[in-house]
Amino acid sequence: MDRKEFIKVCSGTCLGLIGISLLNQSCTATHYVQSTVSNNNLSVAKTEFTITKKGQTDFRKYIIVKSETLEFPIVVYRLSANSYQAMLMRCSHQGIELSVNGDILSCSAHGSEFSKQGAVIQGPADQPLKSFSVTEDENNIYIKLS
Ligand code: FES
Structure with missing residues (x-):
């Protein structure tokens, strides 16, 4: 050659x-969704989790919801067709915004990691993430903020 x-x-x-x-x-x-607070709920269309490619429907593992009234975004995992986990992306150690890497949320400040259920996997954080209850109807999920 x-x-x-x-x-x-x-x-x-x-x-x-x-x-x-x-x-x-x-x-x-990562798929970001902008939502507004109404009656202390953030509503998100379930179709935000849907990906359609070549006639095949698949689902995103998670989306990130932002709102003008929230200091930090909320990550929402789709655990199953009717089960969702919503958590504030604020590190429970010293309040830095987390990043999502698949099923793990990580903090760039001191290396804490959290599971998609919000449990501490690695410190120095020793408290779980703030989570929100999620309800749903046929078309939407509703994240209750308090
Ligand atoms: S602020 Fe996240 S590990 Fe310290």
Whole structure:
């Protein structure tokens, strides 16, 4: 293989890897929903969890709900067709906003991690996340804020 051929093969491979990486990121991108508070509830359409690709319906594991009245977003996990877990994305250690990585919520400040049920997996946090009760009807879920 001469130098020109080597560079051509390497460039093609690099472009392919970048393309796969971007495609993978778009499939797992976090879905944000803006909601407003009404009667102390945040309402979210169940369709926010739905992904339709090539006629196939799938569901997002979680969505992140934001509202102008909330200091921190709320992550809502879809545990099953009629079971949801909603938690404030505020670290119980010193109040830093958490990030969601699949089934784990992590804090960049001191490394605490929480499960999708809000339990502490790794400290220094020693308290679970604030969670909210969630009710539903046919089309929506309702996150009760207090
Ligand atoms: S503020 Fe999150 S671990 Fe300290």
